[in-house]
Amino acid sequence: MTRLGPIHRRRLLGGMSALGGAGALNALLPGWAQSGTPGRPADLPTVSGPDIALSVGHTAFKVDGRAAHAVSVNGTVPGPLVRLTEGQTARISVTNALQEDTSIHWHGLLVPFQMDGVPGVSFPGIKPGETFTYEFKVRQAGTYWYHSHSGLQEQLGHYGPIVIEPAAADPVAFDREHVVMLSDYSFMHPHEIFRKMKAQSGYFNRQKQTVAGLLAGKDQSFVERKEWSAMRMDPTDILDVTGATYAYLVNGHGPQDNWTGLFEPGERVRLRIINAGAMTIFNVRIPGLKLSVVQADGQNVRPVEVEEFQISPAETYDVIVQPQDRAYTLVAEAADRSGTGRATLAPRAGMTAEVPPLRERPLLNMRDMGVDHSAMTGMEGMAMDHSAMSMRDPRNAPQVTLGPGVQMISPMPADRTGDPGQGLENVGHKVLVYTDLVALEPNPDPRPPSREMEIHLTGNMERFMWAFDGVGFSHLKDPIPFRLDERVRVTLVNDSMMAHPIHLHGHFFEVVTGNPGRHPRKHTVNVLPGGRVAFDLTASDPGDWAFHCHLLYHMHAGMFNVVTIRPLEGAGA
Structure with a gap:
């Protein structure tokens, strides 16, 4: 069961009569469920318990109002949050509703290799119309995720978060938590993305050096450019696939959709940040808030206070923030600064904060x-x-x-x-x-x-x-x-x-x-x-x-x- 922080305990002990019907329901929800964006479906539906059923299929969804297609789990992008408890035995049945093979890899989980979910290495994969049951003892706690290891399905939305509650007391004190899953999505089919890069590796790089940049002194000098050209290397080649084709998502929401995580002023809010991007290294910051990093890849670390961190695909970082009575923008800027994922932390729904402009691209x-x-x-x-x-x-x-x-x-x-x-x-x-x-x-x-x-x-x-x-x-x-x-x-x-x-x-x-x-x-x-x-x-x-x-x-x-x-x-x- 999800823990209730001190503020939530005070609410319960103070009596439910002071709360309205909808407010009472919201107060009983765990912290990760007390969020949402008006007009959008509930964020991160959750599955838990000893027996879990997942289904992989095709789903229509929208990114910033534009119709899109996904390979999804249980019909959502990201897939449902899988909540487990350290020490339990998990039985997760995965049904393939696609017309091609699929799989799920439990990223970062210590499982028998037959349950690891890599077709051709640890199991044959899941054929169309078939169900495979993963069964393993949960040997750890922390923040993890799952994704397809079949073809390029991960790029199409086949991923979701995992949170494992510790069997003993959690060394991290917090009142509320939000899973923050970063990803990248393109309306171009992933096989077409790959084909274009094989034909021209810099196809998606729209930030190459220009004569204007040379004259303005922002880019390399003429001599430096000549040397790099002789080596057939481009100093602006930071990421292969960029904001030229990608929309950067937070919990499946584009920047305009603006996923919002709610909090009460003074709470210690735990953000479980997962990079599910196929190709994007993100630089994450929340202007106006210090980030206390307490976990890396699901493993507890001594708290270290920073204002920004870089997170690569497949990494996770848990941070504690202590927001005040105002809205904050969570910025997930692509490392090449060709685009930004954006979300909001706020004490009340509908609030927003300034979104900082993209910074100058690196060389x-x-x-x-x-x-x-x-x-x-x-x-x-x-x-x-x-x-x-x-x-x-x-x-x-x-x-x-x-x-x-x-x-x-x-x-x-x-x-x-x-x-x-x-x-x-x-x-x-x-x-x-x-x-x-x-x-x-x-x-x-x-x-x-x-x-x-x-x-x-x-x-x-x-x-x-x-x-x-x-x-x-x-x-x-x-x-x-x-x-x-x-x-x-x-x-x-x-x-x-x-x-x-x-x-x-x-x-x-x-x-x-x-x-x-x-x-x-x-x-x-x-x-x-x-x-x-x-x-x-x-x-x-x-x-x-x-x-x-x-x-x-x-x-x-x-x-x-x-x-x-x-x-x-x-x-x-």
């Missing part, structure tokens, strides 16, 4: 190319011969298979876990970085890694080819092997000039951030361009697990592999 720099400025001291003002940097020298990454899919090898990749994200370096306020995250509880496995491995994130942006170590999934011969319960340090090296949020199914890993023993535990980590991220993994759950970039079209284009953990029961050593 890629040498650090994004894997060139560490600290290693180039004294070279200022010198013309650089980028062709002499041996960007594809196999000595820089001997395990990478070179070919047309490898455009470059970062010559000096740096640890960028202390960086705030592209375009957020000089915003003038505190922005969350990975090194701010400290686990609330000690890491469960204190053993040092027994071995290390390095995995390169490679690509060719011109051809829209993406892979691990230069080999796309369609050409892979071997999965990535681990022994059961071994402890491994994995270093991800981004040899491309685009960020890649990398997700491992069925496990949490500890991002190495300089807080030994309390490194943040995550299931998805964003590796910035030209950067490197190390994480420690305990291979605790046997089976076959998907490992991939969570930018949907990057995964679709080949940045996908399978992690095998052996031995399985009965399979021998």
